[in-house]
Amino acid sequence: MKSIKELSDNEVYRLCDLNRFGFKTTEGLSGCEDFIGQERAVNAIYFGLGMEYRGYNLYLSGPPGVGKTSVIKAILAKIAKDKPTPPDWCYVYNFQDPNTPKAISFPTGMGKVFKKYMEDLVEGLKTDIPKAFESKEYEEEKQRITNESQKQKGILFDELQKKAGELEMQMQFTPTGIVTIPLFRGRAITQDEYSLLDEVHKEDIRKKKERIDEEVSEVFKKIKNLEKESIERVKELEKKIALFVVRDLLDSVREKYKTFTSVIDYLDMVQKHILENIDDLRPDKGMEGGIGLPFKLSQQKPTFTEYKVNVLIDNSNVEGAPVVIEPHPTYTNMFGSMEREARFGVLVTDFTMIHAGSLAKANGGYLVVEALDVLRYPFVWDSLKKVLENQELRIEDVYQQYGLVSTIGLRPEPIKLNVKVIMEGSLFLYHLLYAYDEDFMKLFKVKADFDSVVERTDDMLFQYACFIKSMCDKEHLKEFDRSGLETVIEYSSRLAGDQNKLSVQFGAISKIISEANYWASLDTDGNYVTRKHVEKAIEERIFRSNMIEEKIQEMIEKNMILVDTQGEVIGQINGLAVYNLGDYAFGRPSRITCETFMGLEGVVNIERKANLSGNIHNKGVLILSGYIGAKYAQNKPLSLSASLCFEQSYEMVEGDSASAAELIALISSLSGVPIKQGFAITGSVNQKGQIQPIGGVNEKVEGFYHVCKAKALTGEQSVVIPHQNVRNLMLKKEVVEAIREGKFHIYPVETIDQAIELLTGMEAGERVSDGKFKKGTVNYLIDKRLREFTEEFKKLSKENRRKAGKEETEE
Helix, strand or coil: CCCCCCCCCCCCCCCCCCHHHCCCEHHHCCCCCCCCCCHHHHHHHHHHHHCCCCCECEEEECCCCCCHHHHHHHHHHHHHCCCCCCCEEEEECCCCCCCCCEEEEECCCHHHHHHHHHHHHHHHHHHHHHHHHCCHHHHHHHHHHHHHHHHHHHHHHHHHHHHHHHCCEEEEEECCEEEEEEEECCEECCHHHHHHCCHHHHHHHHHHHHHHHHHHHHHHHHHHHHHHHHHHHHHHHHHHHHHHHHHHHHHHHHHHCCCCHHHHHHHHHHHHHHHHCHHHHCCCCCCCCCCCCHHHHHHCCCCCHHHCEEEEECCCCCCCCCEEECCCCCHHHHHCEECCEEECCEEECCHHHEECCHHHHCCCCEEEEEHHHHHHCCCHHHHHHHHHHHCEECCCCHHHHCCCCCCCCCCCCCEECCCEEEEEECHHHHHHHHHHCHHHHHHECEEEECCCEEECCHHHHHHHHHHHHHHHHHHCCCCEEHHHHHHHHHHHHHHHCCCCEEECCHHHHHHHHHHHHHHHHCCCCCCCECHHHHHHHHHHHHHHHCHHHHHHHHHHHCCCCCCCCCCEECCEEEEEEEEECCCCEEEEEEEEEEEEECCCCEEEEHHHHCCCECHHHHHHHHHHHHHHHHHHCCCCCCCCEEEEEECCCCCCECCCCCHHHHHHHHHHHHHCCCEECCEEECCEECCCCEEECCCCHHHHHHHHHHHHHHCCCCCCCEEEEEHHHHHHCCCCHHHHHHHHCCCCEEEEECEHHHHHHHHHCCCCCCECCCCCECCCCHHHHHHHHHHHHHHHHHHHHHHHHHHHHHHHHHC
């Protein structure tokens, strides 16, 4: 069998040497402007941003801290400045349908100019129209119309008096109207005199009174017509005067916007509305009417809101295309809102209270949002999909959009939308959306995958050093010397979990850099951040988070949690597990025991029976049965029952990294060969007996080392790991020193037989020419024990059948 070579201290930790680059501190470096190790993602981003077609929005996938936001910000800043600046958008009053404000697009920067023109127009109207109505010409013309009307009235009254005289009737004007009184012998007749007249004279007077009353009624009709005609002529005069002023003011605006049909149409409606409501611009008439209304509402001054302009989007200060990063994508923040104000106990709104959201602000440019936040806030995701699909944005209350209420409210015209949406999120979330939302794949056709690790090449090492220099300059940190840079890079390999790779989770790296700078600032001995400062930052970071680890370690030291690091025991082995607390992960040994006996149950997983194991762990245990059957039951039936247990485990066990340990415990129990308790092992195993790689190898090795140290290092304690995991070793300085001094050992293995030999000190054994295992080996003892189980089981079965037959005969 292939000999097993112990790992040296150089193999369990890969040092970084930057001597070949020729600099001593970061002062000799320039900042890094490139994106480290994200070529795939960067290419995808440039492709997605360059595709000017519907649905080519981007999803940036990757774990937190890999620089998704930083990369997209930098790329957008580079691209957006060369793009055309989008137009402005304004909302104006809709004179035909006041509940539907009109949306008008203006060239960049012209929206606020148009607003100023309209403000100047209103101010001009307030000044010029009252002046025009105070002019001598207007007063003379108005007086002439009034005089003509009075003259016509006088003629009508003269004719009426004449006819009354002819009919011997007298007319008297009273506050209630005209009263006609009959004449008798040239004077007004009294009631007593009238009663003394005979019927002929009475009838004659009644007929004359009826005739004159008809004439009075006719005259009053003509007078009303004259007054109406006079009022209309005055109004026409006022319109003529106002039109002269309004046209003069509006024509200057029309000239500037003559190529904009929508603006010209709006200005025509403004002119028409002004002329129809000219009294609002006349101080002598704007306050009239409405006596007795509550709070004197009718006496409030006109606000001229109809002529205001709401500049929804002003891009006058934007260079190139807008880039909007929305950290809080609520419905109103994303799609806009309509504010309300309280007036006399009632909430009211108008088109001037419409405010833009992030989508409107990013129109013609780019919007960056966090995918999880978009999905978290109500109504946002569905509304975003509709906006991107229809390429138009309608600003309205969410309850109107979803038909939650039926009250009448503002429903502004939609604005055309051309925006590239970039969502950031995890790969898991991407796959969920892709699988369960059919619209997602249509609207987000480009995925930019951000990796968390890169190869540890010379070029990448130099870029890493430049990145640290950039951070020092940006955050005003102390400069790093070469040893400090090397330690950060070694820590990066630890985070990557691979000696040949570097982590690009710059969120975590940046924290260590900042914290190392803090410890350096407390050190008065030097001006640079050195290796000891970085190591101090790492140690302190661990200390702030490892209280639970220390509590468990204390319980192991007090033998409250049973773990042996010396001696030999049959069917008992030290497995290794990792506890992940989110911000910190650590390893600790777990005692695994196995008992075997004759039976037919096979390998029984006690954790599974107690519902304390996950599916992957259950699978790992089932693989053991396959290995045992294939190895030892080719020429005989397997009459075996075995129970496997994680001792003192009271929580869920998951993963198959302990399957090698469980198999060796099973083999030890079957063979009767004890296992050295100074060893711990981690690794999964397949049915062929090959050891497979696992995760968390550094934490597992360190966890067992700390237990061995607490119980006294003997120089024989060791950890057995899969040979594939050697490249993943980046152990703590303390463990590396112990390995260098021969106080602790690590052995990589390829097969379960190699592990057996290490943990038992006995040869595993191969089959010889007769098909049996070599005598004096572990496998020979197992095969012998299983044969004994089989023979004994056969005897018991035969005896049971004989007894059963005898009982039937007696019956």
